[in-house]
Amino acid sequence: MKIQLTDNKEIYNYCKPYIIAEIGSNHNGDIELAKAMIDEAIKCGCDCVKFQSWDTNSLISEPEYKANTTYADSKKKHFGSLREMVEKYYLRKDQHYELRDYCIKKGIDFNSTPFSNEEVDLLNDLNVPFYKIASMDINNIPLLKYIAKFNKPIVLSTGMASLGEIENAINTIEKENNFKIILLHCISIYPPLNEQINLNNILMLQNTFTYPVGFSDHSIGFSIPLASIALGACIIEKHFTIDKNLPGWDHEISADPTEMEIIVKESKNISESLGSFKRIISEDEEEKKKKFRRSIILKNNLQKGHIITEEDLVFKRPGTGFIPNEAQYIIGKKLRKNLASEHILKKEDFD
Template structure:
C-alpha cells in the first residue's frame, strides 16, 4: 500500500487517520483579520492545515471572461459588481502570503495553498509549503503539472470533471517528472452537488485502479458525506471553511462552519478507530458479556427424580452460566436423579 509523507510529521495512506484541510480559499474576502480568525477557528476545530488559493487577476481569468461578467444579478447579495471587481478584492497579495504563513507557524497548523501559475508555485516554494494541491481545472495542464512535480514535494491532485484517462495521464506526467508522491482526491466540481452525483464508491475505484492514497475534496453542505468518505478509506479531507455562511463571497454558503468542521475532525478519527480489520475479533469485554446475556437451560416445569427429560421439559433463559442451548442434544433422554424445581437452572449434576 502506497504511503505518502504529506508533511515531515504526517504520513497518509488509504484508511489512515485523515489529514484534514480547512479550505479557506477566498473566504477571507480580502480581510486579513478575518483570515487569521479563520486560522484560529481551524486550529480549535482540530484541522491539520488551512489552505488558501494563490492567484492574481491575471492568473486564471481571460479578458473575454471578464467582459462577459460585468455585473452579478444576485438577490442574496453574495456577490457584488463585476467579476473583475470581486477578483481584485479577494485575491491574496504576495505579502499577505508571507503574513499568513507566519501566523500559521505561530499557531502550529500547516499553511498550504493552490497555485495556478508557475510564478505562484515559486512563491509557495519560497514559503516552504509541505505539498502542492492542484485544482481540478488543471488536471490536463501538463506543463504546469510537470513544473509542480519537479519541486519534489507531494502532489495532491483533485479529479473533478476528469475521466479515468485524464487522471491516468496526469499521474504519468507527475511520475515522468520524477515524483511518485501523489494523493488523488475524488471530487465533484459542483457547488453543491446532487447526492446522486457524488458517487463515493469512486474512492474505492480510484484506490484499486491507481494504487495511490485517495482522499475527498468535498463540496456538499454539512458533514455527513465527508464522514462517509472516511469509512471508505479517505486519507485526506478537504472541506471549504467559513465563520459565517451568510457572508458575501463565492463559497461561504457551501462551506463548513466551525461547529461542522469540529464534528468532521473529531468523528473522522472515531470512524478510523472503529473500522478495525477484516479478522473477526471479539474483545475480552464482549466475551465477559456472554455469562450475562446468553441463555442457559432451565426447567420449564417441575421435573421429578427419575424423569426422562424431553424437549417439552426445557426452556432457555438468562444467565448464560449453565448448560447452553447448543448442548440440548445431550440433555434429551437423560434420567434425572434429583428433582428440579420449575424455573431453576439445570445443571449436569442433576442427572445420573
C-alpha cells in the same frame, strides 16, 4: 499504499482523515479576516488551513475579464467586474508569509493551491508539506510536471475529469519519479445535487489506482463528507467560513464553525468505529454473553436417576450454563441428584 503527507501525518485509505479547512479566497483580501478563520479552524480541530495562490495575471485571461464586466448575482454579493473582485480577493506574496508564520505560531498546517509556476516556487519557499492541485488543472500537464519535480506529496482533485484524464495526470507525475500521490474525489459544482455526488467513485478510484483517495466536498452541510469517511476517504477538504452571509464566491457553500466542528469530531468517531475487516468479539461482549445469552434450564422438578428428555428443557438467561446448541448432548443423560425447576444445568448434575 501509504503516503507521508506531513511530518506528523501518514495517509492511507481508511486512516483517521486529515481535515483541510479550505479558506480559499474566503478571506476576501482581509488579512485579519484570514487570521480569524485560522483561529476558528483550530478551535474546530482541523489539521490544515488552505488558501489559493493566484493574482490578476496567473489565472484569468484578458478576454475572460472583458466578458465579465458586471455581476448580476446579488445573492453571492458580487460587486463590480471580475477584474475588480480578483484584484480585491487575491492573496499578496507578503500575506502568504504572514499567514504561514501565523499558522506555525498557532500550531496548524498551512497550505495553498498554486496556479502558476511562480506560485509553485512561492509555496516551495514557504516550505509547504505538500502541493494541492485544483480540479481545473488536472489536464495542465506542464504545471503537473513542474510541481512533480519538487518530489513533495501531491494531492490531486479529480473534479470534471474523465478516468483517462486522471490516469494521464498520474502518469505525468510518475514520469517525474514522484509517486507520492493522493487523489481526491470531487464534483466541481457549487453545490452539487445529491445524485451528482457519486460517493461510490471513492471506491472506484481506490480499486482503479494504487493511491489513497480522499474527498473534496462542495455540498451544503456535513452529512456527505461524513458519509465519505465510511468509504475510506483519507482526506476531507471542505470550504470554510466564519459567516455564510459574507460577500464573496464561496461563503454560501462553505462549512461554518458549527458544521466544521461536527465534521472533525464525527470523522474521528466514524474512523475509529470502522475497525477491522476481521470478526472480533471484544472482552466487553464476552462478558455480555454471560448476561444476555441463554442456558439450558429445567422446566420441572426432577428426581435423581431421571433420564433427561427434550420436554424437560427450556432455554433462559443467563448464559452461564450449557448453551442451547448443546441440548442434543444433554438429552439421554441420567441425573445424579434431585433438581428443582429453573435449575441451570451443569456438568456435575449428571452421572
